[in-house]
Structures are given as structure tokens and as C-alpha cells.
Amino acid sequence: MYFDESSVKQYLSLPSLLEILSDVLHRYSKHDPSLQQPIRSVLPIDDRQNFLLNKPCIDLHRGYMCVKTITYFPASSPTIDGVVSLFDSKTGRLLLTADAKEITAQRTAATSFLATQLLAFSKWTDDKKNHACLTIIGCSVQGHAHLEVFTQLFKWNKVYLWSRNVKNAIDLQSKYASQLKHIEILKDLNDIRLQETDVICTCTGSEQALIGLKQVKKGVHINAVGSFSPKMRELADDLMISEDTNVVVDSRESAMKEAGEIIQSKANIAAEVGELVNNEVLLQEISQQKTTIFKSVGLAIEDLAAAIVLHESKTNA
Numbered sequence: 001m002y003f004d005e006s007s008v009k010q011y012l013s014l015p016s017l018l019e020i021l022s023d024v025l026h027r028y029s030k031h032d033p034s035l036q037q038p039i040r041s042v043l044p045i046d047d048r049q050n051f052l053l054n055k056p057c058i059d060l061h062r063g064y065m066c067v068k069t070i071t072y073f074p075a076s077s078p079t080i081d082g083v084v085s086l087f088d089s090k091t092g093r094l095l096l097t098a099d100a101k102e103i104t105a106q107r108t109a110a111t112s113f114l115a116t117q118l119l120a121f122s123k124w125t126d127d128k129k130n131h132a133c134l135t136i137i138g139c140s141v142q143g144h145a146h147l148e149v150f151t152q153l154f155k156w157n158k159v160y161l162w163s164r165n166v167k168n169a170i171d172l173q174s175k176y177a178s179q180l181k182h183i184e185i186l187k188d189l190n191d192i193r194l195q196e197t198d199v200i201c202t203c204t205g206s207e208q209a210l211i212g213l214k215q216v217k218k219g220v221h222i223n224a225v226g227s228f229s230p231k232m233r234e235l236a237d238d239l240m241i242s243e244d245t246n247v248v249v250d251s252r253e254s255a256m257k258e259a260g261e262i263i264q265s266k267a268n269i270a271a272e273v274g275e276l277v278n279n280e281v282l283l284q285e286i287s288q289q290k291t292t293i294f295k296s297v298g299l300a301i302e303d304l305a306a307a308i309v310l311h312e313s314k315t316n317a
């Protein structure tokens, strides 16, 4: 069975995705032997701006194996293309294939949302929850997916957008204009409104830092999504290594190999997001009084979680 882009949208229930994501990320960080995820292969092509990525994993506990193969060609549209395949780990049978563009968009945004629930919402008062402000930086595929997931799952008082190409920010603003009362475009990243923001999602392919310590308020939570190679980065060193900042990653092993901000700044990694699931003490230690950064590079187990939701939505129907 093949799930195209629109059936991924139709069958990928966000609450189910969040539940499975938090389980697999937790088991990954506990080094559960039933979950195997070798570091992915990222093969540079010709000019080293384009990549072929292959991401396998096995979950013997849930009885599945998954592999995502994607191309990353930033000068093409869409940048990411490919396929996710889910297999039965007892029989070896292929259960489904699915469009990787939509899975990648949704599961990345859902993983950022999970980190935001843990690192930001859990320490907020009700008053803060009622007045919270979100900023999306980079309004392409990931920017759209982050706004979609973050507004489906939480009521924001204000949303700000910024994109290098302002037309992309305007398009995203128009898409949400009837649904969100306050959705505005930042004129640049020194705009004072960035300082009001409680949660920032950076969703760009930038190789230069876009945000530093002075542009954001203390205690902000940032989901830094874009970089996945040593020369890519969205956040400046002063923000990464400030004593008021704690950096959380999806995988230490992957972040130290792929996350430009971490490699270049040599920032300390406080925890993996999976270590924070069901660990109130560590969560408090990392998030209270701190600016928090969740740096993701993307893991095969996140694609597995999405493919399981699709498969089970069909088999349980």
C-alpha cells in the first residue's frame, strides 16, 4: 500500500504521532536493545550541496523495521523528496510505502512540539499559556509544517513570521489570516517583536547564524531545525554557549556529527529529548530559569513513528 502526500495528511493523527514519538525517543535514549538505529548515511553528491540520505531502524518491541531514503537538493523544489518503507520485523513483509516529503515535514514539526511541551509548556503558568507568542523563521516546507502543527495543538496569542524571501512569509501569513487573529511579519531579525517571543522555530537551510543572544529574551525556548551538516547553522555561538542556555538534542551521536551549531560552538549538550520523557527532576533542572534550545537533525525512529501511525490507522479502521 502506498500513502501519497494527501493520504499521509489524512491518516497521520498528531496525538498518536506524539505518543509514539515520545516512546521511541525515550527508549532510544535509554539504549533499549530492542530499538536499533545506526547513524544515517549522508552521501554528498557532486558539488557537496546536494545529498542522498538513507535512514534505517528496527523496533523489535513494536515489531517493525523502517527505512527512509531521501534526496536533499536545495536548488530544486521541493528540496526533499523520497520514500518511507515500513516492514514487519517478524515476517520481513513490506507493510507500506509512503511519501517522505509529508512524513518528514509532519514528524519534524511534531518532534519540535514534543520538545516544546517538555521544555517550555511544563514550566509555564496558566497566564503565560494564555499570552504566549510564537515566531517561525524560514517560511518554506518546514516553516509551514511547524505553524500547522503548533497551531493545531496549542492556542497562541500572537504569531510572528520571518523569511529571507518576504513573499514566503506573506504567503504563510495569508494562509492563516482567517484562523489566527494576530499573525504579523517581522521586518528583520533585529525587530523588537522577536524579544516578545516565547517559542521560536528556526526552519532554514542557513550557513550563517541568524539569531544571537541579544535578539531574544532570556527564558525563550528555541527549536533549531535547519542544520544537518557541520557548516550549516542558525544560532550564534554566544546563544549556544551562554551560561543561561541549556541545549537539548534528538541524538547526541547525530548532533555531534551533523549539527553545525554544536560542532562550531562546542556547546555542551545537557540532554537528549528522550531523557526528559518521564523524568521530572532532570526536566526541572534543565528548563527552570533557562533559555532552552532543542537542536534536532532528524532521526530514523521519527520516520518509523509516523509510518507506524499510518499503518495502524489502516489496520485498526
Ligand SMILES: NC(=O)C1=CN([C@@H]2O[C@H](COP(=O)(O)OP(=O)(O)OC[C@H]3O[C@@H](n4cnc5c(N)ncnc54)[C@H](OP(=O)(O)O)[C@@H]3O)[C@@H](O)[C@H]2O)C=CC1
Pocket: 072, 074, 078, 079, 080, 104, 108, 138, 139, 140, 141, 142, 143, 163, 164, 165, 166, 168, 203, 204, 205, 206, 207, 208, 210, 224, 225, 226, 227, 228, 296, 297, 298, 299
Ligand atoms: N531537523 C530535522 O529533522 C529536519 C531538518 N530539515 C532541515 O530544515 C531546513 C528547512 O527545510 P525545508 O523547509 O524542507 O527546506 P526548503 O529548501 O524548502 O526551505 C529552506 C528555507 O531556508 C531558508 N533559507 C535558506 N538559506 C537561508 C539563509 N542563508 N538565510 C536565511 N534563510 C535561509 C529559505 O528561505 P526563503 O525561502 O525565504 O528564501 C527557506 O525558508 C533545511 O535545512 C532542512 O535540511 C528538514 C527536515 C528534517
Ligand SMILES: O=C([O-])C1=[NH+]CCC1
Pocket: 053, 070, 072, 080, 104, 227, 228, 297, 298, 299
Ligand atoms: O531527518 C531528515 O529527514 C532530515 N534531516 C535534515 C534533512 C532531512
